[in-house]
Amino acid sequence: MLVDGELDDDIIIISDDEGHPCAAKACKFSPNCLNYLGQENWEDEDVLVNAFMKALALEDNPSFEGREPDFPVGLKLRTLVQHATPTLPFKLVWFRDLAFRSGVYECKPSDDVATKFMDTPIFQLQVTFSALQESTQGCFNPTKLVESLQLRTTEQQDAQEFSKLFMSHLDAEFQKQANPKVKSLVTDQFQGKQVYGTICNKCKYRSERISDFLEIEINLKNNSKLEDRIEGVLQREILSGDNQYLCAECETLQDATRYTELKELPPVLHFSLLRFVYDLSTMERKKSKHTILFPTTLDMSPFLGSRHQSSPVQPSDDNTYELRGVLLHKGPSAYHGHYEAxxxxxxxxxxxxxxxETVTRIKVLGETSRKAAISIDIEDSDEK
Structure with missing residues (x-):
């Protein structure tokens, strides 16, 4: 040790700054030099940890991927096949619906398939939802959920195609449950009713058919608003000329008016933008580049009921929806791309x-936002 500025006799100086600098090539195998023996690999903590984990074939330290405070859990998609990309962002949107999440948790295996229940999409969805809710990690790898769906691997599915497919599958599984609330979960949460009708312009005979819907499909026009495109869905069509209607009352072809009306709306309302269209000039499917503006709060009262009646539906909180989730397709092609939520x-x-697996807090929705409304190039979903 040092005492009064003098060197202790036990200290041996093996080099000093006045000597010639050593070099790796000259000193690596010199018995008189202690440099370049590989100690630099162990002096760097990050290098040491990586070498240790590689030697033992360990995965990344879970503490490195810890969940940030007040941040939700992400889903690890990059290791999954391309066709599965719309699958998992949808789960992020559906997970936020507390009634739907609770119904998924309450599903129980049937007695005859209990041994295989762990391989079913329902069980894997329960596992995924549990991870999104309780995991201390920043992201969760849902590979087993994707594998349980057994989707086609030859092409990427549209978001609306997958939504219909998976919701139909879930409804079939829910129908097997003894709990009546779970049995009717899809119907109670997502299903609305619409009227498809035709009026004979001569005798005023009306033919109507009521059908169920799980989403409202929206055709795009450039620089349009969501409200205008809903009006487009409900716009009446005149049947005339070669497209006349065979009236059951007149028993002859007559000019007629065809219409669609929204009769009942569900608690959770999905809008599906028909982003992928068929190009007759190239005979191929392509992705539309049109943009659409939509609000964060939407009153659906003006779009409910019979459009031919003079008394419109009055505004109501029951018909007002708050935006809760948006699904985006990134990429120019209709056949491949990347989905984000x-x-x-x-x-x-x-x-x-x-x-x-990257989760970021944002203030601006969609691709751009220059007005109070949101300009977006996506599939989207609204929730009350």
Whole structure:
């Protein structure tokens, strides 16, 4: 040790700054030099940890991927096959629906398939929802959920195609449950009713058919608003000329008016933008580049009921929806691309962007936002 500025006799100086600098090539195998023996690999903590984990074939340290405070859990998609990309962002949106999440948790295996229940999409969805709710990690890898769906691997599915497919599958599974609330969960939460009718312009005979819907499909026009495109869905069509209607009352072909009306709306309302269209000039499917503006709050009262009646439906809180989730397709092609989700987290009262395992708090929704409304190039979903 040092005492009064003098060197202790036990200290041996093996080099000093006045000597010639050593070099790796000259000193690596010199018995008189202690440099370049590989100790630099162990002096760097990050290098040491990586070498240790590689030697033992360990995965990344879970503590490195810990969940940030007040941030939701992301989903690890990059290791999954391309066709599965619309699958998992949808789960992020559906997970925020507390009634739907509760119904998924309450599903129980049938007695005859209990041994295989762990391989079913219902069980894997329960596992995924549990991870999104309780995991301390920043992201969850839902590979087993994707494998349980057994989707086609030859092409990427549209978001609306997958939504219909998976919701139909869930409804079939819910129907097997003894709990009546779970049995009717899809119907109670997502199903609305619409009227498809025709009026003979001569005798005023009316033919109507009521059908159920799980989403409202929206055709796009450039620089349009969501409200205008809903009006487009409900716009009446005149049947005339070669397209006349065979009236059951007149028993002859007559000019007629065809219409669609929204009769009942569900608690959770999905809008599906028909982003992928068929190009007759190239005979191929392509992705539309049109943009659409939509509000964060939407009153559906003006679009409900019979459009031919003079008394419109009065505004009501029951018909007012708050935006809760947006599904985005990134990429120019209709055959491949990348899906991301923008989801409102009620716990943190914030919007988050889910891009694979990367979760980011955001203030602006969609691709651009120059007005109070949102300009977007996506599939989207609204929730009350």
């Amino acid at each position: 923008q989801v409102y987290d009620a716990t943190n009262k914030s919007w988050f962007q889910f891009n694979d």
